[in-house]
Amino acid sequence: MKSITRLLRLWTIQRVFIRHGLDELVLSIPLFRPVAFIYHLLPWNWKRKNQDLGPRGERIRLSLEALGPIFIKFGQMLSTRRDLMPDDIASELTRLQDRVPPFSSIEARQLIEKAYGRPVTEVFQRFETDPLASASIAQVHAAQLWDGKEVVVKVLRPGIEKIIRQDIEVMYLLAELVQRYWKDARRLRPVEIVAEYEKTIFDELDLMREAANASQVRRNFESNPVLYVPEVYWNYTHTNVMVMERIYGIPVGDIQRLKDLGINFKRLGELGVEVFFTQVFRHNFFHADMHPGNIFVDATHPHEPQYMAVDFGIVGTLTPEDKRYLAENFYAFFNRDYKRVAELHVESGWVPANTRVDEFESAIRSVCEPIFNLPIKDISFGNFLLRLFQTARRFNMEVQPQLVLLQKTLLNIEGLGRQLYPDLDLWSTAKPFIERWMDEQVGVRALLNGVKVNLPKLLENLPYMPNLLHDVLKQSAQHQMKLQWESKQLETLQKKLQSTQLKTQFIIAGGSLLVGGALFNTSSYINQDSGLFLTTGSLALIGLGLILYGLLKR
Structure with a gap:
């Protein structure tokens, strides 16, 4: 089932690219070439090449928008890199930063009311239907609390988790193919990178986590005026809805203003x-x-x-x-x-x-x-x-x-x-x-900072130091006794091994003499040499004696 889902998503990707006139991009990917060839054979696509599909930057942007959040985020990153692509494409991709087509305001209200369990008019004194901004994961509406505070309400896109799961599956498929067929892939570790990205993007779907992140950064810069982070209103924040203080800054991309x-x-x-x-x-x-x-x-x-x-x-x-x-x-x-x-x-x-x-x-x-x-x-x-x-x-x-x-x-x-x-x-x-x-x-300042950080913990544990020291010494003494006992045991084992080795040497030597004597006896019997017979018989007896000594030695 998972493989079918992946193949269907691949079909969707190449179909979107071709529909927006990005044939060259599709044909440059070996995996897509057979599918692209079949797509071009379909009768309703024969006249498509003669249509004016618009500038290439617009076509790329529309393709990424159609493919969903992961592709939109990729376009967002590329939009900041004008040194890596032509200006016409980079300028068009900047529209992905906060002007992604919004979802229905009716759906937004329904999601908010479901999260709070009551009508929007009871939660907010004013709620603006038209979104302030719309991004790949969520969109933002302006509102006013009943105490008069101006806020923004962030709402996750409906069904976004299912779409992302499908795209992650496709990314794993592409990463596995790259890792299998591209010689440099082992160094780039594409599957691990996709796994890291999967964790990151699913964390982004939890607005409670995002609110906690914002609060942490706000605390970090409380005494540093270089960055301001709006306040989170926790009483109005849920996993799919978040409310923050409204700010009135100028978008950093509005250079002329x-x-x-x-x-x-x-x-x-x-x-x-x-x-x-x-x-x-x-x-x-x-x-x-x-x-x-x-x-x-x-x-x-x-x-x-x-x-x-x-x-x-x-x-x-x-x-x-x-x-x-x-x-x-x-x-x-x-x-x-x-x-x-x-x-x-x-x-x-x-x-x-x-x-x-x-x-x-x-x-x-x-x-x-x-x-x-x-x-x-x-x-x-x-x-x-x-x-x-x-x-x-x-x-x-x-x-x-x-x-x-x-x-x-x-x-x-x-x-x-x-x-x-x-x-x-x-x-x-x-x-x-x-x-x-x-x-x-490093250096003296690092030492002083370390003392400053660890001093409270040291003072907290200071009353327990005598008992801890006593326990350490006691355990040390016990370990010393244990080591001495183990040392004696090892010494006994070593003696046994030496004794066994000596016994084995006697048995082997005796066995060699016994076998050698028997062989020579057989040879002597054939040659009728009585002197040699007596000599080899003596060797056999000596060998037998060595074997008995080895077996009986303790």
Whole structure:
């Protein structure tokens, strides 16, 4: 049944692509070619090629919209990467960020009323029928609580879980095919990446989880004015409906409006870098869906603007090991210490242990050195990623599934930086932050921070220290007695083994003499040599004696 579902979804994908005039894309995928050929044979498709289907960017956008949430999210990511695709396609894909076709407002009201168990008019003083924004997973309506607070109500799309499950099954199928037939797939680990994405996107379907994520980020930035997160109203939040404070920022993608208000774009670009590194390295809890549809700017103070963020359905964290290795990689990279970068990749297991560090160092230098100290506008990240991919393939560097969300966030941040302030010097902006973080992790400051963190726990357990020390000493003494007893037992066993070995040697030697004597006796009997007969008979008797001695020896 699962295989049939997957095949039907594949048929739908290729049919949508062909219907929107993306024949070349379909025919470039070997798996789709037979189906595409059959599709073209159908009579009602013969005249399709003569129809004007619109610009290619629009056709790609319409295809992604028709295919559902996962494909829309892929388009959202691509929309921030104008260096990777033509402007006409990138501009059209920006419409996927918050202008996905909405679902019926009647359905939205029904879902809200079912969640609250009462009419919308009893929950809200005002509820706007037309949505403020519509995205791939949910849509947002403006409303007002009975206490006068302006809020937004986020509602999950009906039936969205079933659609996503179907797409995840197709992604697994494609990943398994890629892993089986593409020689580089083992290093890219596509099945594991799909599994990681599956967990992430299903977490996004739980609005209670998203509300908790938003509250956490809000607390993290309470004393830091660079990012504002709206308040969650928990009394109105359910698994498929969430209510938050309404914000009135300017979409970060509305460049012209920001220019008209005199925003300091250089400062805005620098703050974006600070927000990213603060979330990743200081809080270890980062917004992992930072496309322009989720980011706004507070222009109240144009020369010191503030970011405002929404939609915390996808957040990321790192293990302490990954965070440390990542930070040290950044630190070494910003200092052009390519040897240390190579060593860190080996130490972390990201490349095989037998990798020659000097060769890997040289390869990294050849990729990274040309883009150093260049502003974002002068860096071709497309060429950079291509060369990095070739280097990774040469040294069998594996994709780390646990870092996929971070890589996605980096793509979003870099795309935003390119739009906001193309002259941003990423290296000089990020380097001081990494240096400060490293200073906090090692040396005297790290020691003091460790004492500060662990001191309350130490003081809490201090009254129990004498008893704990007594228990440790008692257990140590018991273990010592046990070790002494086991040592005596081992010594006895060793003596027994030595005795058994000696007995075995006597038996083997006696057996050899006995057999040898018997053989020689037979030969002597034939040759009628009495002297030799007596000699070999003596050997046999000696051998028999050795066997008896070995058997009787204790």
